[in-house]
Amino acid sequence: MIENIRLSFQGIWSHRMRSFLTMLGIIIGIAAIIAIVSTIQGTNKQIEQNLIGSGDNNVEIQLYQGDYPLEFSYEPVPAGIPVITPEALEEIREQEHVKGASLYRMRQDYDGVYYLQSSLSGGCVRGVDDSYFSTCGLMIKNGRGFSSDDYARSKKVCILDENSKKVLFEGENPLGKTIEIRQEPFVVIGVAAEKEAFEPVIHSIDEYYTYAENTSGNVYIPDSAWPIVYQYDEPQSLVLKAENTSDMTSLGKSSSDILNQYLMTEDDSVRYKSEDLMEQAKQIQQLGQSTNMMLIWIAGISLLVGGIGVMNIMLVSVTERTGEIGLKKAIGARKSSILGQFLTEAVVLTSLGGLIGVIVGIILSQIISRANGIPAEISVPAAVLSVVFSMAIGIIFGILPSYKAANLDPIEALRRE
Amino acid sequence: MILDLRNIYKDYQQDKLVVPVLKDVSLQIEEGEYVAVMGPSGSGKTTLMNIIGCLDRPTSGKYELDGQDILELNDKALSAVRLNSVGFVFQNFQLLPRQSALDNVCLPLIYAGVKKKERRQRAMAALEHVGLADRAEFKPAQLSGGQKQRVAIARAIVNNPRILLADEPTGALDSRSGNQIMELFHQLNSEGVTIMMITHDARIGEEAERMLHIADGVITEEGEAGRK
Numbered sequence: 001m002i003e004n005i006r007l008s009f010q011g012i013w014s015h016r017m018r019s020f021l022t023m024l025g026i027i028i029g030i031a032a033i034i035a036i037v038s039t040i041q042g043t044n045k046q047i048e049q050n051l052i053g054s055g056d057n058n059v060e061i062q063l064y065q066g067d068y069p070l071e072f073s074y075e076p077v078p079a080g081i082p083v084i085t086p087e088a089l090e091e092i093r094e095q096e097h098v099k100g101a102s103l104y105r106m107r108q109d110y111d112g113v114y115y116l117q118s119s120l121s122g123g124c125v126r127g128v129d130d131s132y133f134s135t136c137g138l139m140i141k142n143g144r145g146f147s148s149d150d151y152a153r154s155k156k157v158c159i160l161d162e163n164s165k166k167v168l169f170e171g172e173n174p175l176g177k178t179i180e181i182r183q184e185p186f187v188v189i190g191v192a193a194e195k196e197a198f199e200p201v202i203h204s205i206d207e208y209y210t211y212a213e214n215t216s217g218n219v220y221i222p223d224s225a226w227p228i229v230y231q232y233d234e235p236q237s238l239v240l241k242a243e244n245t246s247d248m249t250s251l252g253k254s255s256s257d258i259l260n261q262y263l264m265t266e267d268d269s270v271r272y273k274s275e276d277l278m279e280q281a282k283q284i285q286q287l288g289q290s291t292n293m294m295l296i297w298i299a300g301i302s303l304l305v306g307g308i309g310v311m312n313i314m315l316v317s318v319t320e321r322t323g324e325i326g327l328k329k330a331i332g333a334r335k336s337s338i339l340g341q342f343l344t345e346a347v348v349l350t351s352l353g354g355l356i357g358v359i360v361g362i363i364l365s366q367i368i369s370r371a372n373g374i375p376a377e378i379s380v381p382a383a384v385l386s387v388v389f390s391m392a393i394g395i396i397f398g399i400l401p402s403y404k405a406a407n408l409d410p411i412e413a414l415r416r417e
Numbered sequence: 418m419i420l421d422l423r424n425i426y427k428d429y430q431q432d433k434l435v436v437p438v439l440k441d442v443s444l445q446i447e448e449g450e451y452v453a454v455m456g457p458s459g460s461g462k463t464t465l466m467n468i469i470g471c472l473d474r475p476t477s478g479k480y481e482l483d484g485q486d487i488l489e490l491n492d493k494a495l496s497a498v499r500l501n502s503v504g505f506v507f508q509n510f511q512l513l514p515r516q517s518a519l520d521n522v523c524l525p526l527i528y529a530g531v532k533k534k535e536r537r538q539r540a541m542a543a544l545e546h547v548g549l550a551d552r553a554e555f556k557p558a559q560l561s562g563g564q565k566q567r568v569a570i571a572r573a574i575v576n577n578p579r580i581l582l583a584d585e586p587t588g589a590l591d592s593r594s595g596n597q598i599m600e601l602f603h604q605l606n607s608e609g610v611t612i613m614m615i616t617h618d619a620r621i622g623e624e625a626e627r628m629l630h631i632a633d634g635v636i637t638e639e640g641e642a643g644r645k
């Protein structure tokens with residue numbers, strides 16, 4: 001066996017040009033598949049990241065009325081919505097795969113936040129509890145975070161994020177400055193930033209809105225200071241951090257269920273719900289999938305043609321080496337030995353083609369990714385599968401020539417020389 | 418008795434015509450004999466050798482090699498007989514061009530399942546036997562005709578066969594190289610190897626201790642043909 005493999009390499013090497021041309025079909029087919037799969041995976045991962053954020057695994061649970069989040073800016077709070085109790089929060093935190101859960105209130109304010117003449121139009125004010133920053137993966141970059149004293153005395157202090165800092169201060173140092181929220185003065189004590197910076201690529205309007213909502217700037221204040229500018233006992237939202245991206249959907253559902261048990265509203269359509277970003281991501285991903293499946297079929301045809309090429313060259317090789325086959329039989333080689341030898345040669349040839357194809361495919365996907373700005377994600381299973389598949393091609397298309405070689409009449413074979 | 422052929426007939430079918438090539442050939446060869454088979458071209462010498470070497474089957478007759486009824490055996494068993502009991506030497510050497518002399522000699526041992534280290538040792542010993550130990554790593558293209566034939570003989574004897582079959586071993590060689598091959602055959606024969614050699618050349622045939630003539634598929638024994 002090892003001897004056969006060694007001989008196969010020797011044979012392939014002594015016919016370098018011919019072997020390479022034979023492998024070309026396989027190389028192109030496999031390279032195309034690897035490049036397509038890598039690009040698909042990269043695109044999918046990017047869609048997930050755009051929608052979900054870079055690995056924070058944050059799930060937001062808000063009150064909805066029907067299909068839309070409840071807005072409190074202009075409408076009174078519906079009756080029967082209690083404040084989320086520490087017990088309910090504890091119950092949510094104790095679920096498996098939950099790494100953290102925090103409460104917050106949020107208002108998108110178009111005309112409420114000012115520093116001198118600059119307005120944070122479209123930005124968000126968030127009243128957050130003391131664990132919010134760690135749950136959301138935010139870090140204090142400059143200044144300090146909220147102290148227990150800030151919470152206890154409902155101090156009018158705030159923390160900006162990078163975007164609101166840029167919009168309001170335009171490069172000025174914000175620390176210690178006073179901004180206005182609904183005419184109330186708040187002192188900036190810190191600037192926060194996401195731990196993992198990430199730059200999404202935007203393909204559609206939908207993606208833009210999702211992105212803009214999170215990036216047009218946030219101003220954080222202690223939740224105890226919320227009633228100073230907004231309403232007292234306003235319903236809260238919940239953000240939780242899941243261990244894995246795959247847990248996000250189920251955790252969003254189960255946590256909403258826990259919160260909904262406490263609701264006593266008359267309107268049944270008012271419910272806590274999580275935005276199922278994973279689900280959205282999957283839908284977008286599936287759109288691209290059918291086109292890609294077609295490309296993979298085309299690559300498959302190239303493999304078929306490559307396989308036929310291998311069969312053709314193997315048949316030529318059998319004819320060329322009639323003398324060798326006859327001699328081997330004369331000195332005692334069994335049919336199965338001859339079959340094994342030629343089959344090994346076909347499999348080595350196609351596997352080598354597959355291997356080169358994988359390498360070319362990886363290079364190709366890197367080039368595509370550079371050109372389009374879509375990250376490519378090399379899939380190890382796809383690479384392994386490709387090589388295994390090209391081995392299978394070697395067996396399938398090698399069997400006929402090998403069988404022919406094994407059944408050659410040694411007398412005819414020796415006579416021909 | 419190593420070899421016992423009785424009433425062997427071999428016909429070839431050509432279109433609708435039946436061409437008889439061997440007609441009622443009977444032949445016995447004892448262990449340690451050195452037999453030459455002579456006859457004109459087309460008389461059936463190679464056909465006879467192919468039957469003895471288990472490459473071909475006669476149309477009818479009986480053939481025992483080492484007491485084993487060869488005509489009963491299936492394909493796989495015949496391969497084993499060729500591997501273990503028969504050594505072939507061809508007129509045109511039939512060496513694998515891309516492999517070294519040593520690797521060529523190793524070939525039968527691979528099929529016999531001998532481990533690599535032992536394989537190399539035994540192949541090396543066989544090459545020494547034919548006086549080519551110093552050419553072990555040479556490719557066939559780098560060897561002279563006589564040297565190639567000696568490598569082929571080393572390959573034929575590496576498995577210690579019961580009988581060495583040679584089809585015109587000197588046919589492609591000049592007389593000096595031919596004589597060397599003949600000397601080698603004598604030496605092997607004196608060491609106990611049974612040899613059956615086909616030749617055109619009467620002078621070479623006379624080297625053997627026993628001479629057979631074949632003409633038109635009929636075999637006749639030459640009375641006395643001692644060594645020179």
Ligand SMILES: Nc1ncnc2c1ncn2[C@@H]1O[C@H](COP(=O)(O)OP(=O)(O)OP(=O)(O)O)[C@@H](O)[C@H]1O
Nearest residue numbers: 429430431436438457458459460461462463464465
């Ligand atoms: N496959 C075959 N089909 C038909 N006829 C064949 C076949 N093989 C051999 N023959 C015939 O059998 C006869 C004997 O052939 P063989 O090769 O045994 O002769 P030979 O004595 O070895 O001759 P040479 O000395 O030229 O090698 C020839 O007439 C040849 O034409």
Ligand SMILES: [Mg+2]
Nearest residue numbers: 462463464584
């Ligand atoms: Mg002949």
